[in-house]
Amino acid sequence: MKTNPKMSSLAEQVHSLCQNIPKGKVTTYKNIGEALGVRSYRAIGQALRRSPGMPFVPCHRVICSNGSLGGFKGKLGGKEIGEKRRLLEKEGVRINESKVDLPKYKWRF
DNA sequence: AACCTAATCACTA
DNA sequence: TAGTGATTAGGTT
Numbered sequence A: 001m002k003t004n005p006k007m008s009s010l011a012e013q014v015h016s017l018c019q020n021i022p023k024g025k026v027t028t029y030k031n032i033g034e035a036l037g038v039r040s041y042r043a044i045g046q047a048l049r050r051s052p053g054m055p056f057v058p059c060h061r062v063i064c065s066n067g068s069l070g071g072f073k074g075k076l077g078g079k080e081i082g083e084k085r086r087l088l089e090k091e092g093v094r095i096n097e098s099k100v101d102l103p104k105y106k107w108r109f
Numbered sequence B: 001a002a003c004c005t006a007a008t009c010a011c012t013a
Numbered sequence C: 001t002a003g004t005g006a007t008t009a010g011g012t013t
Helices: A010-020 A029-036 A041-049 A079-091
Strands: none
Touching: A010 A029, A010 A041, A029 A041
């Protein structure tokens, strides 16, 4: 049988991967989706938004696949997004006008 | 190049 | 059961 990578809720996998992302690197919803074998990029965001209930999930390391920050804390392009940009810059990620150097910081599994 | 639409999957109430 | 949602890709203008 095909080992269905569905051991736990998708959220659990996403959280695990998020914590697996090294500091100074970012990942995209698509990347996570492919890593988990799912094509619902939206479900990934929902998993982060519905985090287990603890800010222990660096959801700020997950961005859109086009380099945009996507969203943060459940808001798209809001004020929280500014914090996200700040956090990434602090981690060492160079951001260019609300865009991240994906080819340089995109995290590869 | 930029913008818009449609399709997709998972989770919650 | 039905609806929403941190998206993505492609086509058109």
